Amino acid sequence: MTKRAWWILVPALVLSPPRFAAAVDHNNIDAGRPLTFDDAEAIAFREFSGEVGPALVFPDGKSTGIELEAEFLYGIALNTHVGAGIEAVAGDRADSEETSFAVETMGINVLRNFNREYGNVPAFSIRGDAAFAPDGSRKGAELRVRGIASRALVQYDRLHLNVDVIVVTSPEDGERSFRPGAVLGYTRPLGYPRRFDRTGLLEVTVHASSTEDAGAVASLGAGVRQQITVRSVVDVGIRTDIAASQREPHDDLTSVAGYSLGF
């Protein structure tokens, strides 16, 4: 894997952490569908889930690029699911001059929920991710541990706090090996009390840049998840980096669409 490809892998992991989660309910929120935060709920025990989602990316000062993600999930135990997925890119990208199609990352993850929300106690989960370069062109892996807390804000709306720690096991020159980050997500059913198949999402993201001494990157995102059949959900969303150092490659806008299927 080329260095330029790694420049894509790293921001991809941070800006849009491996979206290796899925959902079949419009109100079950998983990273990547369409924003970057998770809620604290695992998919059901014995459930299979698949999701796919293209994204149009508008890198700062460049032409449009495309990302494609696909993931498979399984509820391996009560309150626990595991997942595996890939990400591919084509066209312009923020941190590379490469434009050809490439499968950038493959990853696995596990999410463990510790409790449901009760009283004033949020639901807590922890999620671990490991992402690898599929062609073996780079040593090591990107590891991420994410702590997740979800709780009601007023009544129907919920807050989801995700706190991330990313470790690059074999950092290259000028690359951070340890990066903290956090996402605050907000969800609210749309159309209630007359419709019950749509959820709106907002998020604010702050994370350390992947480049040493490049400061932090802040992003905003908004999206909608719409149940379209008993087993499937479509989602759309946009994300934009609102504050980033010029030394940190970033995207002006990312437009995401996706489809999730439970079976």
Add this chain to the structure above:
Amino acid sequence: MKRVSLVCCLALGAAFPPPCFGQAEMHSRMAAVAHPESLPPLPNSLPNWLYGRKKNHIFYKRGPYNFDLYNIDRLARDMNAVAVGHAMAYEALVTGKADSLETQIFERIHWVLEHPPRLMPDEASISPTFGRTYGVLEEVFDWTHILHAQTMDVLASTDLSDSEKDQEIEALWRYYTESVPYAITPLPMSMVFLDGQPYSMAFRDKYPKVNGLFWGYHWLQGAVYDGLYVKSLRQQKMVYDVLGDRYHATELYRTDRPFMPMFAEVSPRFSLKFPHIANAFDNLHMLHDMVNDILASDWIPTAEKERQILRAIWLVSAEAHRGEEPGQSRGDDGMHDHRHMLGMPAMGMMKFATEEIMYMDKMGWMSMADCHHCSMPLPEGADAWKAPTVSAEGWTMRARCPLCARDMAAETRGRAIFHIPTEDAFKPLVVISDDQGNLTTDRPDAVFLEQEGGHETCQKWSSAFSSRAAFDAHVAARPEFKNARPVPFQEWADLRGKKPNTYVKPEGPEGNPYDKHDEDTDEDEVDE
């Protein structure tokens, strides 16, 4: 349990057995002054799962039938709306909005019932406060609702044969009971006991309109099973055209029910075939009522409400009754009274019922073992499927023969549904009666044997056949009917049988036992 028919009982001049065990105590409890100290304590050594803090979502059993209820789209949508209605009411009860239940919340629910959602909503997202407060209860409800949904999916499947459907329903039951510790008991429970708690009736008295909706949902959730069971998709749609109209026009808005609709009162055929499932659904619905009553009892402190809801879950849980058998009764408090009505293992003991007779809404005292038209014993065991049923005015009754069913329906108001078995258990005749009593069927080539005699043998001289050939084969094998002619459907539809000389009007030990509650309530109001 030895079956004793009501007719024999009367003929021998036998006295009615004493009323259901412990009823006097139950009614004295109901009349007692509501006070937290009157509440029963939590049993000792409750299982840990009752105090669980995990989500514990389990995926439904996989099968080609899942979501086939959408083959009958109107029914599927009505079921979706039911989920919304339950959740909205619970959320109002736990968020201090109970005062608007009968007005604003009712109107909100009503709008959804009139505009049912296309897809099943996630109840947890409609009642998040309720879920945070009573998470284990939500688990119990959700898991049993999944069994509800999947059994309906199986029945609505066009891929499975009827015998495969029977097998799959049993497989669903095993999946339901073996996957979680919090399954509902399949045993018949004493409704006298469960509805005789210090808080019982509170919700019904305070919020009659919303309670009417709840019981309307439960009516639909029960009635639809016989509407789907052993029927083609076309027949199912015909039946739901009638049931759905009645649900929306009448059943949702009734505030005069004496008790929640029981499964065996509205789906006796399914209940006989799967009494364990029918009992579990009745017990689930009773748990709904108990929770409603607890939440509506302002005199119960919040912390105590949580304890009483845990206790209510425990009372109807399978674990609390492990090793016990249908028909048995143990202890003296009624919790382990699993006796059931003779002829109906899916009907626990009701108020002032004996095992022979019970009081049924709109029907009065009746026996579930005997034909309500001719009072003769209904077929049992392997022959139980041979009894026709009539659905009218909100109830479904088994009859002994097609003519009994026809004449029983003629005495009812509004549209009626007949399910008339033929020579083939899987080829029933579905007949719809309109408001004027005009009959139509999906099998106009069906023929009948009608050689009217005494009702002691009506199950022999009145029969339906899916074809002329089946009729001929039946008659050829029975010399006593050698002169019988096949009666075509339209001619049969105009028949009127003689009044059965075997008919005996059942008389219970009291009048309407549910008037007791009304009297108690009136007296309390006067006292105040």
